[in-house]
Amino acid sequence: MAERIPAFLANWRQNIIYIGFVVIFVIFALTLSDKGFLNPTNLLNIIRQTAMIAVMAVVMTFVLASGEIDLSIGAVAGLTTVTVAMTIAVAGPFAGVMAGVATGIAVGCFNGWLTTRIGIPSFLTTLAMMGIAKGVAMWISATAAVPILSPGYSWAFGGGSIGPVPVLLFWMLVVGALGHFVLRRTGFGRRVLATGGGETAARYSGIDTANIKFKVLVLSSTAAAIAGMLYAGRLQSGRFQLGEGDELSVIAAAVLGGTSLFGGKGTVVGTIVGALMIGLINNGLILMGLEFSQQLIARGAIIIFAVALSQKRA
Amino acid sequence: MTAVVMKGISKAFGGVKALDNVDFAVLPGEVHALLGGNGAGKSTILKVLNGVHRPDAGTIAVGGVALTTHTPEASRAAGIAMNFQEMSLIPTLSVAQNIFLTREARTKRGFLDDPACEAKAAEIFAMLEVKVDPKAVVGTLGAGQKQLTEIAKAISQSSKVLILDEPSTALAVSDVERLFTFLRKLKAHGVAVIYVSHRMDEIARIADRATILRDGKHVITAPLRDLPIDTMIEHIVGKRSKGLADVQRGAVTLGEVLLEARGLSGGHKPHDVSFALHRGEVLGLAGVLGSGRSSLARLIAGIEPATAGELRIRGEAVSIRKPSDAIAAGVALVPEARATQGIIPAHSVASNIVLAVLNRISGKGVVDRAKAQKISDEMIARLQIKTASRDHAVSTLSGGNQQKVVIGKWLATDPDILVLDEPTAGIDIGSKSEIIRLVRDLAAQGKGIVMISSELSELLTACDRILVMADGRAHQMIDRATLDDPAEPDPGLRLQGAERQLQIEIQKALSQETLHG
Numbered sequence A: 001m002a003e004r005i006p007a008f009l010a011n012w013r014q015n016i017i018y019i020g021f022v023v024i025f026v027i028f029a030l031t032l033s034d035k036g037f038l039n040p041t042n043l044l045n046i047i048r049q050t051a052m053i054a055v056m057a058v059v060m061t062f063v064l065a066s067g068e069i070d071l072s073i074g075a076v077a078g079l080t081t082v083t084v085a086m087t088i089a090v091a092g093p094f095a096g097v098m099a100g101v102a103t104g105i106a107v108g109c110f111n112g113w114l115t116t117r118i119g120i121p122s123f124l125t126t127l128a129m130m131g132i133a134k135g136v137a138m139w140i141s142a143t144a145a146v147p148i149l150s151p152g153y154s155w156a157f158g159g160g161s162i163g164p165v166p167v168l169l170f171w172m173l174v175v176g177a178l179g180h181f182v183l184r185r186t187g188f189g190r191r192v193l194a195t196g197g198g199e200t201a202a203r204y205s206g207i208d209t210a211n212i213k214f215k216v217l218v219l220s221s222t223a224a225a226i227a228g229m230l231y232a233g234r235l236q237s238g239r240f241q242l243g244e245g246d247e248l249s250v251i252a253a254a255v256l257g258g259t260s261l262f263g264g265k266g267t268v269v270g271t272i273v274g275a276l277m278i279g280l281i282n283n284g285l286i287l288m289g290l291e292f293s294q295q296l297i298a299r300g301a302i303i304i305f306a307v308a309l310s311q312k313r314a
Numbered sequence B: 001m002t003a004v005v006m007k008g009i010s011k012a013f014g015g016v017k018a019l020d021n022v023d024f025a026v027l028p029g030e031v032h033a034l035l036g037g038n039g040a041g042k043s044t045i046l047k048v049l050n051g052v053h054r055p056d057a058g059t060i061a062v063g064g065v066a067l068t069t070h071t072p073e074a075s076r077a078a079g080i081a082m083n084f085q086e087m088s089l090i091p092t093l094s095v096a097q098n099i100f101l102t103r104e105a106r107t108k109r110g111f112l113d114d115p116a117c118e119a120k121a122a123e124i125f126a127m128l129e130v131k132v133d134p135k136a137v138v139g140t141l142g143a144g145q146k147q148l149t150e151i152a153k154a155i156s157q158s159s160k161v162l163i164l165d166e167p168s169t170a171l172a173v174s175d176v177e178r179l180f181t182f183l184r185k186l187k188a189h190g191v192a193v194i195y196v197s198h199r200m201d202e203i204a205r206i207a208d209r210a211t212i213l214r215d216g217k218h219v220i221t222a223p224l225r226d227l228p229i230d231t232m233i234e235h236i237v238g239k240r241s242k243g244l245a246d247v248q249r250g251a252v253t254l255g256e257v258l259l260e261a262r263g264l265s266g267g268h269k270p271h272d273v274s275f276a277l278h279r280g281e282v283l284g285l286a287g288v289l290g291s292g293r294s295s296l297a298r299l300i301a302g303i304e305p306a307t308a309g310e311l312r313i314r315g316e317a318v319s320i321r322k323p324s325d326a327i328a329a330g331v332a333l334v335p336e337a338r339a340t341q342g343i344i345p346a347h348s349v350a351s352n353i354v355l356a357v358l359n360r361i362s363g364k365g366v367v368d369r370a371k372a373q374k375i376s377d378e379m380i381a382r383l384q385i386k387t388a389s390r391d392h393a394v395s396t397l398s399g400g401n402q403q404k405v406v407i408g409k410w411l412a413t414d415p416d417i418l419v420l421d422e423p424t425a426g427i428d429i430g431s432k433s434e435i436i437r438l439v440r441d442l443a444a445q446g447k448g449i450v451m452i453s454s455e456l457s458e459l460l461t462a463c464d465r466i467l468v469m470a471d472g473r474a475h476q477m478i479d480r481a482t483l484d485d486p487a488e489p490d491p492g493l494r495l496q497g498a499e500r501q502l503q504i505e506i507q508k509a510l511s512q513e514t515l516h517g
Helices: A005-011 A017-031 A042-065 A071-119 A122-141 A151-159 A167-185 A186-199 A199-204 A209-235 A246-256 A269-285 A292-310 B042-049 B074-079 B097-098 B114-127 B143-155 B171-186 B200-206 B231-238 B295-301 B323-328 B338-342 B350-352 B369-382 B400-411 B429-444 B456-462 B491-516
Strands: B004-013 B016-026 B030-035 B057-062 B080-083 B161-165 B192-196 B211-215 B218-223 B255-267 B273-278 B283-288 B306-314 B316-318 B332-335 B417-421 B448-452 B464-472 B474-480
Touching: A005 B295, A017 A269, A042 A151, A042 A167, A042 A186, A042 A209, A042 A246, A042 A269, A071 A122, A071 A151, A071 A209, A071 A246, A071 B417, A122 A209, A151 A167, A151 A209, A167 A186, A167 A269, A186 A199, A186 A209, A199 A209, A209 B429, A246 A269, A246 A292, A269 A292, A269 B080, A292 B211, A292 B429, B004 B042, B004 B474, B016 B042, B016 B057, B030 B042, B030 B200, B042 B080, B042 B161, B074 B080, B080 B338, B097 B143, B114 B143, B143 B161, B143 B171, B171 B192, B171 B200, B200 B231, B200 B491, B211 B231, B218 B316, B218 B464, B231 B491, B255 B448, B273 B448, B273 B474, B283 B295, B283 B491, B295 B332, B295 B448, B323 B332, B332 B350, B332 B400, B338 B350, B350 B369, B350 B400, B369 B400, B400 B417, B400 B429, B429 B448, B429 B456, B456 B491, B474 B491
Parallel strands: B016 B218, B030 B192, B030 B211, B080 B161, B161 B192, B283 B448, B283 B464, B332 B417, B417 B448
Antiparallel strands: B004 B016, B004 B057, B211 B218, B255 B273, B255 B306, B306 B316, B464 B474
């Protein structure tokens, strides 16, 4: 352990996310302690606000590592809140969960099919899907919120807590641990990294790269659907606006965590810390009493600063 | 029983026949050399065997079993392993992860076991007696270490047929020796090894039999003892020179020294190269893959900075650290990879031609369209570029005419010195002699030209002097005229004789490097 610390510091650019997280946390702890920053309720609130982003960002790590991108996740999360809420209203919570997962898989298959079989870049496929998913959600809900009247569902998907610990923390930890393990220790994870690291080389090595990309895009929409179900449970309703714009925070979390936009590189642990850092910054800026406009500017500046520090100079 | 039998293999790319009814058979326990000049079809037949290309006609049997599906996976399942020229490594993964990609060691529960892969990789490197760190990320390695990783990846598959495509280009001499020791062990175990190399001294040391291809056709398969080096060269060269022989070189009037290199060295290659290029002269760089020809060209064009030595242009020492320095000094490089480094395929002929002179023809930031059209039309006429119009996309042109667009782009900058790296690669035979004529014309108009080509007949046709390079060093400067046999009246045969002579000089330079290296 002792000899690992110098190596950690020598590679400080790679590890900037962890160092940055600690630095920002300490700064907020020192300057905002009188405003309740270190209060356990506040810290758990950060988790509550970050969990959905983290769940989607874990899978976004796979998407970016495979050399693709998914811009439709925010809209798919919103669509899922609506399909889940409408299904629960007529067929109960179990059917609602099934409908939510089915929404994610269906959108993911369509994204994957267009990207890998028709050959439309995922940037365009998912950009178009962003509009389609939002449109469908608005249409079937007639732009109105759909209430969820199942306390069991709301507890399990985001609303509940065990003692003081919110259920959302468990969701984040389970998805994170699973993602970390799959990326690092399974053949699928290695193939994802290989596909994004050098597609031709991966193909020559016998990897079906189209198949890998297809699966990754399906997983991405499914993660978005899970995030949508968590939004629906937490707010006990389905609304098309939920999750709107999340794709940008999710991509920012992954990139902050060291995942390469060009593929081949990424860690789930880094991504989760990246998501927590965004949550931390949001929370701190609110406690500081900044207006929303100022928060947006400060948040953007901090993200640019962190990513710039992590770049290797020529 | 034979290890590999390929019968009547044909393969065409866009109407050009890369392989024409080729037979190829390899026995277990032999090292079989596959030889041929550029474009002879060596890589194509290996890629067919390896499942990357599907043959248009013909049959393949591996170990007596017919191969019916043509995919990399099917070939690998049949027991074929191949190293690719830096194509099969993933830069973001480690050495061990690359070697065992898709065949990773697993823990009892079926999860990836990187430490076990690293141990196995270390064993392979120990067996080859070379030093490569299994944990190193491939993207951070040098060319030699990458090549060793490629070789380790191929041999780790304990295959029945091992294909090594130019495995030694980036290796140190001692590493090549260890590779050969290992190949002899594999032979003893009955593995069939297919070995491709331009270095005939290597072939003579390691191979049992050789097959020679020329222009996509099978020429001869024979035991190596029946193929002394000059016979091999004769089969490789053949009568390929047709169409080039009638290009006139004409009398050269040498002008001032345009470019002079004194003890020029780069980071990896070349080492300590000196030469002078005169106005009106075409200087050829000859050598096999890895001899440092392209590295030298990149130094001159400022793509890589020189680490030692001096470049003088028109008698003045210049510092060329980046491409714009070279362009300002009047040096233009026509790069090797036309499609990615030379042209913007989707843009029009005109916008490609004026790309390097946009500043000169823009007033207040707006491109003067009349000037752009004038320059484009001049180049189209001067270089006889065959295009439907100056507004057609370059991608609609033939390879030869695309290359002319690249040359035209650089001529528009009015350079004194043109560096042409493989200007005829991937161009049909007719257009090749047209490009060569163009090179001669440009020299006659007072340019100084440095030309690299792996096709010796082209070098011999285009150049006035030829610098022979091996392993990054300049070995000898040959006056083109001395390679001709004055007693030979037929120009075709004379060119053929000169090509043999040059080939012998290149091989001599290589074996000197092996001795002293």
